[in-house]
Amino acid sequence: MEPWFKPVADHSLLVCFSDTHNADAHARVIALDKAIAASPPVGMIETVPALVNLLVRFDVTLTDHVAVETHLHDLLRHVTTEKNAGQVRQVQVCYDADFAPDLDAVAEATGMSPDAVIAAHLAGQYDVLMYGFSPGYAYLSGIPEDIQIPRKPTPVRDVPAGSVIIAGPQCLVTTLTMPTGWSIIGRSPTPILTRDPARPFLFDVGDRVVFQRIDLATFTRAQREVAHV
Amino acid sequence: MSDATFTVSFAGPLVTVQDAGRPGHMRYGVSASGPMDRLAFDAAHAALGNPPGTTGIEVSLGGLALQCTSGAVTLAVTGGAFVVEHRGQKLGAWCVLTVEKGDRVIIRGGKTGSWAYVAFAGTLSAESWLGSTATHAASGFGGGVLRTGQTLRITSASVREERTGEIAPPEFLADGPLRVVTGPQDQHFSGDALARFLTEKFAVTDAYDRMGMRLRGSELELAGALSIPSEPVVRGSVQVSGDGVPTVLLADHQTTGGYPKIATVIAPDIERLVQLRSGDGFRFAAVSAAEAVGAARHYAMCKAEYLDQIAVPRGTLDQRLMRENLIHACVLD
Numbered sequence: 224m225e226p227w228f229k230p231v232a233d234h235s236l237l238v239c240f241s242d243t244h245n246a247d248a249h250a251r252v253i254a255l256d257k258a259i260a261a262s263p264p265v266g267m268i269e270t271v272p273a274l275v276n277l278l279v280r281f282d283v284t285l286t287d288h289v290a291v292e293t294h295l296h297d298l299l300r301h302v303t304t305e306k307n308a309g310q311v312r313q314v315q316v317c318y319d320a321d322f323a324p325d326l327d328a329v330a331e332a333t334g335m336s337p338d339a340v341i342a343a344h345l346a347g348q349y350d351v352l353m354y355g356f357s358p359g360y361a362y363l364s365g366i367p368e369d370i371q372i373p374r375k376p377t378p379v380r381d382v383p384a385g386s387v388i389i390a391g392p393q394c395l396v397t398t399l400t401m402p403t404g405w406s407i408i409g410r411s412p413t414p415i416l417t418r419d420p421a422r423p424f425l426f427d428v429g430d431r432v433v434f435q436r437i438d439l440a441t442f443t444r445a446q447r448e449v450a451h452v
Numbered sequence: 453m454s455d456a457t458f459t460v461s462f463a464g465p466l467v468t469v470q471d472a473g474r475p476g477h478m479r480y481g482v483s484a485s486g487p488m489d490r491l492a493f494d495a496a497h498a499a500l501g502n503p504p505g506t507t508g509i510e511v512s513l514g515g516l517a518l519q520c521t522s523g524a525v526t527l528a529v530t531g532g533a534f535v536v537e538h539r540g541q542k543l544g545a546w547c548v549l550t551v552e553k554g555d556r557v558i559i560r561g562g563k564t565g566s567w568a569y570v571a572f573a574g575t576l577s578a579e580s581w582l583g584s585t586a587t588h589a590a591s592g593f594g595g596g597v598l599r600t601g602q603t604l605r606i607t608s609a610s611v612r613e614e615r616t617g618e619i620a621p622p623e624f625l626a627d628g629p630l631r632v633v634t635g636p637q638d639q640h641f642s643g644d645a646l647a648r649f650l651t652e653k654f655a656v657t658d659a660y661d662r663m664g665m666r667l668r669g670s671e672l673e674l675a676g677a678l679s680i681p682s683e684p685v686v687r688g689s690v691q692v693s694g695d696g697v698p699t700v701l702l703a704d705h706q707t708t709g710g711y712p713k714i715a716t717v718i719a720p721d722i723e724r725l726v727q728l729r730s731g732d733g734f735r736f737a738a739v740s741a742a743e744a745v746g747a748a749r750h751y752a753m754c755k756a757e758y759l760d761q762i763a764v765p766r767g768t769l770d771q772r773l774m775r776e777n778l779i780h781a782c783v784l785d
Contacts, residue, residue, distance in 0.1 A: 229636035230741035232688050232716035233748035237636045244681040271478045271684040273708050278684035283748040288741045354481035355708030399591050424480045
């Protein structure tokens, strides 16, 4: 399908590859995002890659929708998608009962043992689809089918930062204390908001993520190290 | 030049530290934040002769009271029609005044407007995140939400008597309906929903904060089931939830969302929108993308011209008295 373009207010252009979520459309989003980073149109402020489309924000005093669209058309002629092009990022998870209030419920809903749920979660192949909701909230695709469960009917308040939460095919490591309707199956000490000015966020959209199981002692130690950064 | 310090005697909810904002991080889930009314914020700094984007304070209708505990500093207040109390006088917003140790300044909501801005002739010390002191209210990242009892420090505080007095408020803002570019998901709405969106009156509700403003009005039915893949949203996106209620996303918006967007308010008209209050009514009107670009460029030009005008110092007291005497003399002749 040919991509289509939609103007957004005076300052942005949305490039759409599909109406429905699919891996091919997302790969094209990532590929175009990279091509734009290598050769940005005049006056561009930023791009925002999402599931099936990408937003280009620009300075309206320097360019307009037509000029940006022309530039993107040129780039799209040469864009090719690559499989597994992103970096692999390691994220530690502790599945200790205190950190995983919904693990038993997920086990019950899927007819598996809690250990089997953990094994399935660790076996998943995760891709960073996009960020959203709040700073550092990266949506990961790749929850294996046998542990995919729907969102809870009502969100739970004050879920701590670092919670590893799942809903449907997606997984997320929270960065703030926030309400969520997703199932909480673990806690990670790995900072997504890194506090490193050169690289403030752990993932780029398109990266791959591997979860690594740690015990409570390792979690506590890792968290102490982070606090001292 | 030295430091001036203030105690926050009272801060209502949603009184925050803001600078020009942190654009460029939307891909990481970070909206730009910054002032809700960027024009008023920029005007406060221009009237003091500050560099644009200097750190200041955004005051909500909850109000703010500051007690100066040391030093002296000139400050500017702009924004909605707030009331400024200082040394027993009640001033309107859009003023520049000098505050000294022992003085108290109270800023509270007036007849109209939802946000006011305080800028200081000096540097307001504030925590920075990703190179900006702008507060993202939901997370508290950046300079932060002001709390009653906290201390504010202005370094390199200066007294600029030549700048005190009233600030001429901007007169170039368009009136009439708020201009939108329709879409990007207008195709998800039933036949006449878009037509009603563009003709009927909407009102601001109480559900209004830095993230967005929920509206009341005609129900905007979606055509068919509501399920679109989450996609980027911007300041000004008008998203419609499953119950047909539109919400305009603002300074601290989420960066992606799965509700269909019927239209997007153009940037120059957001300053007008944010100063409305619960119950205030208005209409939307559609413009083409090309018209939106034209409007934004015209606005940028008028704004630059206006900020240049108010940035000119009014002169020392002597100079001003002299000028007034001359004018007076002319009138008598």
